[in-house]
Amino acid sequence: MANTIFGSKIANPYSEALLQLGLNLYLKDGNTNTQVFFQIIFDMENLLKILKLTPTLEKYLSNPLITNNDKKVLLKKCLSKKTSSTTTKFLMLLVDKKRIEFIQVITQTFLNKAYNFVCLKFIEVYSAIRLSENQKNQLVEKLKVLLGPEFITSKVYYSKMNITFRVDKEILGGFIIKIDSKIMDLSLRGELQALAKQMETSLVS
Numbered sequence: 001m002a003n004t005i006f007g008s009k010i011a012n013p014y015s016e017a018l019l020q021l022g023l024n025l026y027l028k029d030g031n032t033n034t035q036v037f038f039q040i041i042f043d044m045e046n047l048l049k050i051l052k053l054t055p056t057l058e059k060y061l062s063n064p065l066i067t068n069n070d071k072k073v074l075l076k077k078c079l080s081k082k083t084s085s086t087t088t089k090f091l092m093l094l095v096d097k098k099r100i101e102f103i104q105v106i107t108q109t110f111l112n113k114a115y116n117f118v119c120l121k122f123i124e125v126y127s128a129i130r131l132s133e134n135q136k137n138q139l140v141e142k143l144k145v146l147l148g149p150e151f152i153t154s155k156v157y158y159s160k161m162n163i164t165f166r167v168d169k170e171i172l173g174g175f176i177i178k179i180d181s182k183i184m185d186l187s188l189r190g191e192l193q194a195l196a197k198q199m200e201t202s203l204v205s
Contacts, residue, residue, distance in 0.1 A: 007105045014099060015110035018044075018090050022114070025086075036084055041114050043079070043087040048107045050078050062101035071095050121161050126168040126176040126187075136165060139175070 026037035051058055061071050075091050094100045143161060174187040
């Protein structure tokens with residue numbers, strides 16, 4: 001994958017352009033426009049999955065010996081029937097601009113920007129034992145309070161959460177919560193480790 005510093009510089013303006021196209025629709029009145037915006041997100045999510053599952057696809061698209069037309073034909077075959085015309089036109093543009101080799105980093109950068117706009121948080125909760133449905137619901141409500149509302153333009157959007165619950169036998173008690181790239185260690189093991197570090201610091205000093 002062309003995921004280099006140069007690739008990131010290339011990805012930012014293209015991903016921002018696609019986001020702005022989607023937002024122009026989203027901020028207009030009408031459910032149809034809103035659906036198109038979210039369809040673009042779904043399209044890019046599906047494309048990212050395909051790229052990760054089939055690394056040869058990106059190699060094919062990056063091959064300068066393959067014609068633009070052949071690349072476009074293959075890309076269209078990878079897209080579902082529900083794919084937005086905006087998404088399709090954007091991908092064809094990347095081919096024409098010789099930027100399709102950066103497709104994976106552009107897709108990931110766009111999704112990061114889109115998730116940030118809709119306040120979508122990916123959360124992983126690790127516990128020593130499997131939680132009951134009631135415990136999960138209680139934890140979800142507390143996380144909603146913790147994350148709180150986020151303000152964008154003149155509207156208020158409450159964070160949407162995609163939560164995955166996992167069991168980690170090494171946790172002695174409590175939870176370890178990972179929100180996007182941030183980790184909240186609320187486990188007993190975490191407290192013990194913190195205490196151990198404190199003791200080491202005291203002994204050294």
